[in-house]
């Protein structure tokens with residue numbers, strides 16, 4: 001069993017780190033405070049190839065895998081979770097196009113993402129359909145040659161910035177099987193009837209755009225259906241099997257970044273006549289945090305690498321996502337604790353990391369949902 | 383213009399507590415991260431931008447171990463065309479021997495210009511560039527912070543003491559050692575890394591250079607590394623900021639720093 005990254009993977013990780021280390025600190029706090037998305041930085045990152053590396057070369061990507069995508073996101077989240085989130089969101093949902101899209105759809109939409117000229121999003125969540133995505137009631141009716149969409153989506157990444165958004169919607173409400181009622185439809189956001197309301201006041205990752213979406217008689221061509229009609233739920237599960245794998249890298253990166261900040265602090269702060277690092281209790285904390293980060297990283301890399309080798313294991317992916325989210329929350333909590341009162345003030349970065357962590361146990365499947373997936377694969381249905 | 387650029391991988395020592403190893407001749411490298419020497423990164427960017435402006439080539443060279451190839455892969459990813467590693471084969475090399483090894487390889491290359499960093503971040507000796515120029519019998523200038531292209535010459539700028547700037551003309555072929563800040567080094571891109579994998583990275587052994595390993599004994603070597611003894615003499619001013627400020631002013635006046 002080989003646990004080593006290839007030279008190319010190490011070089012990509014280093015390149016991502018160097019870019020994030022030089023570019024992110026200049027603007028991270030300001031973007032968080034002003035809840036602003038730095039479009040210039042996104043464009044610069046895209047030009048360097050850091051956006052959507054898993055997209056095939058034929059469609060403007062690097063033709064690499066989810067592992068490389070995860071390595072980049074880990075380094076970005078390590079420097080700043082908000083900017084890391086915004087970078088990840090740029091291609092969020094493109095897996096649907098890669099896996100299920102037609103040649104025309106791929107050619108039309110994917111290259112604009114990797115060049116940094118377009119942003120996308122994937123709208124699943126609704127006021128009455130969160131963890132229970134199959135209850136989504138946003139309706140799409142086929143009228144003549146067009147789909148007509150009506151409904152509300154909430155908490156959608158890039159809702160107010162995206163050029164196009166994938167909508168998880170109800171196309172076949174009368175199908176007796178709940179899992180055969182939905183489809184995925186692409187909506188260009190300049191279509192009349194599309195409205196987005198940017199959410200202000202998120203607890204963390206405020207440099208990333210999140211919005212509520214209102215669709216009223218949004219009319220798009222019939223060809224905007226992605227994949228098969230009525231198979232939306234299965235396509236969504238296939239998406240989660242991939243996105244959860246690299247979202248695990250968000251947790252690894254955030255936890256590593258928090259650990260880095262904690263190490264720096266305990267090696268400089270003196271109390272009772274010695275550095276905090278000299279107390280054995282501090283040493284134990286650092287040892288525990290570092291071990292947790294390494295464990296989360298190992299499982300994250302494993303599931304990403306498996307996906308890149310064509311192995312899809314929903315259970316293992318859910319384990320990686322749950323564990324990485326938990327690791328981030330636990331490690332950042334201890335890291336802030338080691339900062340004492342200074343960590344509670346927003347002129348210390350750890351405060352921003354702390355606020356960011358919690359979302360990792362909520363989006364892309366709450367930690368409870370991940371455990372449902374894991375247990376169902378182990379115990380079966382009864 | 384064909385440019386040869388010499389690179390070195392060094393430990394990243396900023397914000398790191400350095401430790402001396404038991405033998406007292408080396409810094410403990412175990413926990414250190416390694417990067418391309420900062421000065422060399424500027425030299426590399428300068429080489430690549432000269433190549434782009436003149437449609438030439440860039441060859442990157444390092445003397446080192448397989449791990450040091452990382453800096454060559456970086457150079458290839460940034461835009462160098464070929465890379466050569468002279469295998470250091472576990473030898474401790476002083477600047478003169480590094481210059482001798484580099485010279486052996488560079489003599490066989492087509493080049494108009496050789497660039498090195500002004501110094502390396504680990505030992506700060508700043509010798510290899512000048513020694514390499516001597517070995518090759520080339521004109522050279524050190525700590526260059528601007529290069530303009532001329533007809534068979536380069537116009538170069540160097541900053542002297544006291545902020546005085548000096549502009550000189552140097553005949554090609556020549557060697558320049560590069561100061562940080564001369565340009566803004568580009569980032570390594572994912573596309574660059576992918577292209578680098580297809581470019582040539584050649585490894586040359588000392589034997590292939592017809593040099594005798596025995597003859598590469600350093601003329602200068604470290605006897606002992608140690609921390610300077612703690613000395614007294616520091617006066618810690620304490621108390622109310624007003625009073626501390628007054629004390630500082632008094633001391634500065636007494637010592638003639640301000641009048």
Ligand SMILES: Cc1cc2nc3c(=O)[nH]c(=O)nc-3n(C[C@H](O)[C@H](O)[C@H](O)COP(=O)(O)OP(=O)(O)OC[C@H]3O[C@@H](n4cnc5c(N)ncnc54)[C@H](O)[C@@H]3O)c2cc1C
Nearest residue numbers: 122123124125130131155156157362363364365366368369
């Ligand atoms: C910053 C941010 C960005 C987001 N971006 C997107 C996006 O781009 N696109 C998108 O579609 N959505 C997005 N979301 C929404 C996110 O996916 C949902 O918040 C998440 O799926 C949970 O749904 P909910 O909020 O409705 O919570 P609920 O489903 O109401 O859950 C509330 C609690 O009940 C628990 N619970 C629910 N069902 C069960 C059960 N069966 N058994 C046990 N416990 C259960 C949950 O685990 C949770 O603890 C985003 C959310 C945030 C915060």
